[in-house]
Amino acid sequence: MILRDKFTRGFIAGITGGLVANIASLLFGFLGLATLRFADWTAIIVLGQTPPFSTGEILFSLAVNIGFTGILGIVFIYLIPLIKITNLLFKGWIFSTFICFFIYSITTLFKVEGTMPIPLTTALANVVTTSIYGLVLAQVSEKEFVKNIASEQAGNVFRLIKPAMKPLKKNDDDPE
DSSP states (O other), X not given: OOOOOHHHHHHHHHHHHHHHHHHHHHHHHHTTSOSXXXXXXXXXXXXXXXXXXXXXXXXXXXXXXXXXXXXXXXXXXXXXXXXXXXXXXXXXXXXXXXXXXXXXXHHHHTTOTTSSSOOHHHHHHHHHHHHHHHHHHHHHHHHHHHHHHHHHHHHHHHHHOOOSSOOOOOOTTSOO
């Protein structure tokens, strides 16, 4: 299905990236490689408390985080015409890395309790997870963008086709 609405395409691309990134983040947490998963970061910001969190709080935070990644997808899809579609995977990775650095900076600047200090393994896991988000976001955006362009071009081709000759006029002498 081709979605012509950029807003919706961006939201879907962002949610897709967010789902994959959150699965990776939860996996890193389960393996003990990260002390703060994406859902934990969101819970700290949204709920205003520090871990540990209940199952309900984590599920709520996951939903909020996936919604936030959908909004980031909208921002990214609107940036594509400005940054061009070439090397989109790299650009998606840069975009997601910037967002990660921005969030880290804000929580450090405002000394948000529960986000500092973090071990190196958590920082590395978050960078890997953020990279996964950016790559999936860019890949889904690129597929939808290319499909949409191809669809528009196919429609334009048929509008450009003109008949090779003028229709023949009927003579008044021709029997009908």
